[in-house]
Amino acid sequence: MSNQLPIHEGLFTWPSTKPQLLGSRCVNCAETAFPAQPDCRNCGSRETNIVELGDRGTLWTWTIQTFMPKAPYHSDETAETFKPYGVGYVEMPGGVRVESRLLPSKPDELKIGMPMQLEIIPFRTNHTGDQIMTFRFSPVAEA
Template sequence: MAGVPIADGLFTWPSDEPRLIGGSCGRCGALSFPRRAGCPRCGASGPVEHLIGARGTLWTWTSQGFAPKEPFNGAIGEGGLGVPWYVGLVEIPGEIRVEALLTGVSEEDLRIGMPLRLVVVPWRTDDEGREVVTFAFAPDPDGQRSSETEEVGARA
């Protein structure tokens, strides 16, 4: 898939193995995504680029039964990602939790702790006719369920 990223500096693209681009604070070590000009924890300026792991586990999720209203410009709904669509909080082990679209799943598939991997998906076609792509997470058949996440999810 070719395409242009939905935003510069959000994920590595083009890439056979895309990664999210976060920021790591040189003062306190906090990791943030997306990368910011300042640290969200201590306020230090200039966090350095940090490539975030591409595999994680589902921490929690929700669904939306209708396409977002204007001025939304993505492809959710007819001809796009479909309705309902899913958003999850994905835990990248030892790094961060990231909110992201979930793709390639149905409600019956979704389980707290399920292994996921980062993918790039079509988002829309821009005014110049180019395909715009964004990141999402999809089931990772080669991944391991997180027993720690399962345990926390079972208590919630």
């Protein structure tokens, strides 16, 4: 049976039924970073704590990647199967704007200020058949 492995440890809580993005907050100045880092870019302090950044945010800017990137891009796609994807920065309640792939891939589906929901999705399969999981944001479904 295949496992679902995070693409990188420490980016999000996993496995989890309600995954959260993870970052770090400076003990000295309270500024937040993503991904988590041991030192603070704002004040230079070396004391930071891992914090949950939340699973919902607001779209701050966006674009659509229409061509397949060269390496280091590493998905299961080929030039023939590549599908454009959205990319944006999502403003998180944890106090930082996080760059992320977005589910919508058409301009009319994206708008600055729209609420976005975190999802953890299979991105590619590794040589032993495990699913490599990454994070993505999609528009919050209308109630």
